[in-house]
Every structure is written in structure tokens, then in C-alpha cells.
Amino acid sequence: MSTADVFAILRGLPWTVALTLGAFLAGAVLGMPLVAARQSRILPLRIVAMVLIQIVRGIPPILWLFIIFFGLGMSVFPISPFNAALAGLGLIAAANMAEIYRGALASIHFGQWEASSALNLGRWSTLTDVVAPQAFRVALPSAASYLIGLMKETAVASTIGVSELAFQGNQLSQLTFRGLEVFALVGMFYILLSLPVAWLSRVADSYLQAKVAR
Template sequence: MTYANFLQILLGLPITIALTGVAFLVGAILGFPLMLARQSKIRVVRILTLALITLIRAIPPIVWLFIVFFGVGVAAVQMSPFVSAAIVFGIIATVNMAEIYRGGMISIHEGQWEAARALNLGHRHTFTDIIIPQMFRVSLPSAATYAIGLLKDSSIASTIGVIDLAYRGSMVSQMTFKGLEVFAVVGVLYILISLPIAWLSRMADYRLQTRVAR
């Protein structure tokens, strides 16, 4: 494979990073209120939220891509492939992050709530100063693992025309007839993107543990 071919593949790198970053950011933000709804004391809200999460997670991402891009994008609101993919992966990330947050929330011992009540802390201060920091620390490794998985899953966006690493790799492979060589390079690039995510996760977890230990 020539240097020019490598540069052609590399042009898809910013799109892959952008798609993964946007989707994960949407999920990290919207996943929190969805988790609160999932934990609501109102039974109807809990049931509806659980049904929504189950529905979104039950359907493969590629099917959602086709529904949004070829269905909604054609019949209702015209959207570019990138916007369609960002919406789909953002929604999927939201429900997955909600479950990750919920896992972090239920892992906190009941004694934390009891200690806060004994200190006469209000519900808001208990939640924001004690519960949420611990929840995020517990959720961080799972969130980082999901971010890496999301990075890999984003490659299927190439099926609707998002010009990411997978799309560029397929294009160069068809031009050069060197599929193994080309997709080996694409695979290495995905690994190289994943490594900083894992490293940042470990650093953030270390900092949070150090802060808690003080």
C-alpha cells in the first residue's frame, strides 16, 4: 500500500473521532436524567423508561441507522449521513449510559444515605456532594469500556455513506485490491484511537481515588 493510499484512509480519522465523540457526549449528558427516570418513585415513569431502554437496546444499531436515514430522513426531515449516524448513536449511547449510571448508583451502600441523614444534610446536598461523585467514580471504568465499544460500532455508519475510517478503507481496498493489507491498517488505527481513551480513564480514576482518599 502506498503512502497516498494511507493518507486516503487517514482522512476518515477525524470523522470517526467526531462521530464517536458527539455520540458519547450526548449519551453522557442525556443518560443521567434517563437514569433518574429509571429510578423514579413513580411506577408508571419507571415502567415507561424501562420499556424505552429495552426497545432501543433490542434493535441492532444498523437497523436504527436505516430507520433514521432511509426512513425518517427520506419521509420527514432530510438529514446528512453524519447527522443521522450521530442521532442514532447518541440515542443508543443515552440508554447505555443510563444503565451504566444506574449500576454506579445502586452500588453505593445504603449507609451513605443514612450517614447523610444523620448529619442532617438536605436531599440535594446529599445527592450532589456525596452520591453523584461516588456514582461517577464507580461508573467511569464501564463508561470508558463503552466508549471504546462505541468507537468500534461507529464503523457501521459507513453503510449509510459516512466517510469514516471504515468507508475510506473500503474505498482504498476496492481501488488497490489489497483488502487484507488495507483493513489491517484500518484495524491498527482503531486500536491507536482506543489507547488514549483507556489511558485517560485510568488517569481520571486514579485522580478520583486520590481525591476520595484525602
């Protein structure tokens, strides 16, 4: 493949990175109130959060993008392809991150809460100062794995016209009729994007282990 072909594919790189990071950050933030509702002592709130998480996770990502872009975007309010993809993937990320948070919180022994109560710490202080730092370390590997998976899921945004890597690869393959070469290169770019995330996850985990050990 020529250098021009490689650069043609790379035009989609900023969109892939922006969509991945934007959706992940939205999910990381929105997942917090969602897991709080999921863990609430108020039964109706807990049921609503549980049902919402199951619905969001049970519908394929591509269908969510179609619902938002072709459904809401054409009948309720106009929305750009990128914003529709960001909203859809962010919604899915929120549900998945809520489950990651829930699993991390469940891994913390109940004795931590009891010990904090014995020290006369409030529920909020116990959560933020005692439980959350430990839960964060537990959640980190799963969150990093999900981030890598989310990056690969951004390829579905090509179906609604977002000019990310898969979209640019498809455009080039139709022009050159060299689909095998083109998509093999696109796949390599996805792998190269995932390597720094995996490395940073290991570094952060090692740092947190050392901090806990001290």
C-alpha cells in the same frame, strides 16, 4: 501500501473521532434524565424509562441508523448521513450510559443516604455532594470501556455513507483490490485510537482513588 493510500484512509479519521465524541457526549448528558426516570418513585415513569432503554439496547445499531436515515430521513424530514449516525449512536449511548449510571448508583451503600439524612442534608444535596462523586468513580471504568466500544461501533455509519475510517478503507480496497492490507491498517488505526482512552481512564481512576484516600 503507499503513503497516499495511508492518507486516503486517514481522511476518515476526523469523522470517526467527531462521531465517537459527539455520540458519547450526547449519551452522557441524555443518560442522566433517563436514569432519573428509571429510578423515579413514580411507577409509570419508571416503566416507560425501563421499556425505552430495553428497546433501544435491543435493536442493532445498524438498524437504528437505517430507521433514522432511510426511514425518517426520506419520509419525514431530510437528514445528512453524519447527523443520522450521530442521532442513532447518541440514542444508543444514552440508553447504555443510563444503565452504567444506574449500576454506579446501586453500588453506593444505602447508609450514605441515611448518614446524609441524619446530617439534615436534602435529597438533592445528598445526591450531588455525597453520592454522585462516589458513583462517578464507580462508573468511570465502564464508561471508558463503552467509549472504546462506541468508537468501534461508528464503523456501521459507513453503511449510510459517512466517510469515516471504515468507509474510506472500503473505498480504497475496491480501488486497489488489496482488502487484507487495507483493512488491517484500518484496524490498527482503531487500536491506536483506543489506547489514549484506556490510558486516560487509568489516570483518572488513579487520581480519584488518591483523592478519596485523602
